[in-house]
Amino acid sequence: GQNIDQPTEMTATEGAIVQINCTYQTSGFNGLFWYQQHAGEAPTFLSYNVLDGLEEKGRFSSFLSRSKGYSYLLLKELQMKDSASYLCAVRDRDYKLSFGAGTTVTVRA
């Protein structure tokens, strides 16, 4: 099984940078995902890491260290629309995802 930990809440100012950490313990690692979920909506895919290192996608970047069981999602140039929950999820070898409880990010003007 998987044990996934991420902070419950974070607050940041518009235009700033926020880093959301995720640690995991897994019995069979096959990739790590980050999803964004606005209140009352479905999760949407943000990023995927399967090898160590940084993946960059516009204002969002995700990092993975498999040996440390650690990932982070970096949100740059924060905008008000980035206020949402960010879900860290680990995939096993059967292609099933286990999710962390999510980190609620509030962006203040």
Place this chain on the structure above:
Amino acid sequence: IAGITQAPTSQILAAGRRMTLRCTQDMRHNAMYWYRQDLGLGLRLIHYSNTAGTTGKGEVPDGYSVSRANTDDFPLTLASAVPSQTSVYFCASSDGTSGPNEQFFGPGTRLTVL
């Protein structure tokens, strides 16, 4: 339709009643999943299907059943609803053949069992 649809959008149900949540995708994805999302607990996998005709149990399968008669549909049935099944239910699908195979989520069904 495009993507994944779920029905109903929301439902209030008396305890002990039977209820089927519907999920349909038009992306010809092989794999489909049912999750429940509860405050503070995140998304938890109920049942999944890697391909039509096969199903498997997730983390919290008790009280739920699924079937996968074809590629597009993956209904979730609560045989006798209990208040602890009050939750938001999300259906998802993924291609499962190459690349990241990210899961695409439906809009969700908000279920209240009284």
